[in-house]
Amino acid sequence: GQNIDQPTEMTATEGAIVQINCTYQTSGFNGLFWYQQHAGEAPTFLSYNVLDGLEEKGRFSSFLSRSKGYSYLLLKELQMKDSASYLCAVLDSNYQLIWGAGTKLIIKP
Amino acid sequence: IAGITQAPTSQILAAGRRMTLRCTQDMRHNAMYWYRQDLGLGLRLIHYSNTAGTTGKGEVPDGYSVSRANTDDFPLTLASAVPSQTSVYFCASSDGGSHNTGELFFGEGSRLTVL
Numbered sequence: 001g002q003n004i005d006q007p008t009e010m011t012a013t014e015g016a017i018v019q020i021n022c023t024y025q026t027s028g029f030n031g032l033f034w035y036q037q038h039a040g041e042a043p044t045f046l047s048y049n050v051l052d053g054l055e056e057k058g059r060f061s062s063f064l065s066r067s068k069g070y071s072y073l074l075l076k077e078l079q080m081k082d083s084a085s086y087l088c089a090v091l092d093s094n095y096q097l098i099w100g101a102g103t104k105l106i107i108k109p
Numbered sequence: 110i111a112g113i114t115q116a117p118t119s120q121i122l123a124a125g126r127r128m129t130l131r132c133t134q135d136m137r138h139n140a141m142y143w144y145r146q147d148l149g150l151g152l153r154l155i156h157y158s159n160t161a162g163t164t165g166k167g168e169v170p171d172g173y174s175v176s177r178a179n180t181d182d183f184p185l186t187l188a189s190a191v192p193s194q195t196s197v198y199f200c201a202s203s204d205g206g207s208h209n210t211g212e213l214f215f216g217e218g219s220r221l222t223v224l
Contacts, residue, residue: 004151033211042199042215043152087152091211096167099151 002026004100011106020073020103028093034073035087083107115216130185130219132200140203141183145196190223
């Protein structure tokens with residue numbers, strides 16, 4: 001079966017760095033996505049990786065290793081507004097998105 | 110620019126009743142999707158439509174139906190609601206042409222409670 005694993009919850013301190021990991025087993029691979037979802041709101045697109053390596057976008061970076069079925073989202077200089085759930089999703093060989101359950105990130109002052 | 114609009118935002122429904130969740134987008138995206146989101150589970154695809162006039166079943170289609178009469182509208186109907194359909198429902202769209210690009214634009218969600 002297809003499976004996306006990510007930690008349920010993480011806690012970090014304002015101003016620090018946090019890494020949220022995601023491992024996947026899917027039928028084919030056409031890209032990995034990270035979405036941010038604030039409580040009670042809709043998910044919003046953060047990043048997309050299809051080739052191995054690091055993609056940097058401001059304070060957020062996303063890494064992919066296709067051979068290991070692994071990705072991480074790195075958040076730097078954490079701000080209170082970064083408190084949210086972060087969803088990892090993989091586009092499989094049928095171009096269907098397979099979603100992880102999300103990682104709830106709690107930022108403490 | 111409205112993006113994707115869902116209605117209602119919240120609804121309490123008696124079991125056995127029929128309910129339609131509305132979804133309208135103004136981005137002229139070809140593909141549209143309905144997901145449900147439950148605590149501890151990832152987003153699960155209910156139905157999708159790659160283009161107006163076509164629909165397909167997702168991971169959890171039972172008890173739900175959709176239609177896509179035009180590009181903008183993609184309503185989701187629960188013919189006879191059951192308590193297990195209590196969930197938050199998200200409509201989404203993507204501008205992927207013939208296939209999903211993975212970059213989805215979501216509506217604000219419809220919180221449905223079936224008693």
